[in-house]
Structure formats: C-alpha cells, structure tokens
Amino acid sequence: MIAIEHLTRRYGTQLAVSDVSFTCTPGTVTGFLGPNGAGKSTTMRALCGLATPTSGTATIGGRAYRDLPNAGRHVGVLLDAGAQHGGRTSREVLTLSAMVLGVDRRRVDQVLEQVGLAGAPAGKRVGKYSLGMRQRLGLANALLGDPQVLVLDEPANGLDPAGIYWMRGLLRDFADRGGTVLLSSHLLHEVEAVADQLVVIAGGRIAARGSKAELLAGTGTLVRGLEPGRLAAALADAGIRAVPRPDGALVAEAGAEAVGRATAAAGVVLLELRDADGGGLEDLFRTLTQEPGGAPAPTPAAPRPLATQATEVRS
Structure with missing residues (x-):
C-alpha cells in the first residue's frame, strides 16, 4: 500500500506541496491528477526517494523507498521514459537491470513480450526508438522485478491509441491481481476508464480525493x-x-x-x-483546478534543477 501523510516539500523559500495526504490500496488504480506545476511530480519523487520531504512521510508498505531491501523487487517506477541509455538495445538495458535486481534473466524476455518489444525491436538501440517505444521499455523496466506496486508518471505519453488501450489493460490486470497502481496522467479520459480512486492536486494541495463513483456523481x-x-x-x-x-x-x-x-x-x-x-472527469478536473473566472489555479514555483536535486539525494 502507498501512504502519503501530511507531505510538505519546500525548495528554499518556495513551497512545492503542502500537507498532501492520500492512500493507494492493493487491488486499485489511483489516478493522480492536476495541472502542470501542481505538485504531482514532486509528490511522486518524494515517494520514490528522489526528494526528501520537508515534513510528513511517503511510504510503500509502511517503509520509505530508501529503506526497502532491493526496492525494484517491491516497486516498479517510471518517472521519465527519456532517462535511458540511447546507445544500448532494450534487451541490454533490461539485462543490466535484471543483474542489479537479481532476477532470472529469462524475465527479460517475458517483459519484452509483455510490452510488445520482443523480436526485432529488442535488438534496436534505444536512441532510435520513438517516444512510445521508450514508454514501453520504461514499463518493461518497471515490471522487471515483478513488483507489487507501480508508480507511473505520464506512462501513456507518446503512445498511439492502440498502445493506450493496451496500457489500460495492462494496468487493470495488474491491479486485479492485487497490485497497487499510482498513475499520473493528463489523458483524463484514459484515467477515467481505468482508475478506481482519484486524487486531484492543485496549487500544491489536495483539491479532492475519493472513489471515482463518489467524485463523478456530481460537481456542485x-x-x-x-x-x-x-x-x-x-x-x-x-x-x-x-x-x-x-x-x-x-x-x-x-x-x-x-x-x-x-x-x-x-x-x-x-x-x-x-x-x-456528473459531467465526467474533465468537468471535475476543470472545476477543481480553476480559480473563479476560469483562470488556472496558481501553482508553486518549479523545483530546483535536477542536478541540484541529485546532489541532495546523494547526501
């Protein structure tokens, strides 16, 4: 189970997220929604040990990500599909990951087949991949350790309609087998189709959370x-x-x-x-994330550059 409790994260004087709390239970897909800069990525980075909470906690199975033994066997993470070595083939990328995780290398072929990259695509260098193929490889890496939890940030970005439909089925099957999925996406119709729970964040704070049925029953x-x-x-x-x-x-x-x-x-x-x-998820999203008059809700300042954050993570 994922538990975010009173999570606050500051970057200097800038407040990125404030008192964020929600849970994701086994057997469910939780859609994590919000406009650009609302705090979704900061929350997910804190959950995955890439940002240290200023206060509050973000845990998986009751433990911080950094405290999980061989974390990739418990949690599959996809936060940036572009963060892959362009000079390696997808088979090489996954084989190296398998060595780090200590999983049987036969698992590489299984996940390549699962995400549609078996055969010729497996021998193609990642630098030649389309964005959609990189997303599939990122999902394969997340699934490689046979985790119980998936944390995915915009996994459908770059996928064609058939790929989006495929991904929806993959996530639904994962949850139906008892897995826990935290899914951030701007593709509201796809989130509405697959999610059981919804969490909406705006301006660094939770604007709404609950079951899809509860939140979409009516909007005022x-x-x-x-x-x-x-x-x-x-x-x-x-x-x-x-x-x-x-x-x-x-x-x-x-x-x-x-x-x-x-x-x-x-x-x-x-x-x-x-x-x-009940006007669907798009109406709910617009209602919760706009100020009176139709302007987008104000958002906190962007986090510091990645290089600065990397220094913090290593410390």
Missing part, C-alpha cells in the same frame, strides 16, 4: 443568470467559488439553497438553478 450546482457578470459577482461576494462552463453557465461549489439565497440577496435574475450533472 449549475446556475445560469440573465446577467452573467452580476451573477458571478454575487457568488463571489457570498464567498461561493464558481467555475464557468463553455455554455455560459456557472458551476458553484455550494448547494442550490445557498446559491439561491446569495443571488436573491443581490437581486440577480436566474434562468436556471439545479444540481450539476
């Missing part, structure tokens, strides 16, 4: 006014956060009674007031 109160500007102002004055929809309506994060009272007090004429329909 839909309200439409004769004068949209006055309607938005009335909700803001009442302290009600609202996100505009493309059709001109607003989705307010409050019940219909609260919205109705706020608009009545301001003398705003309403044309529509009802519970918002």
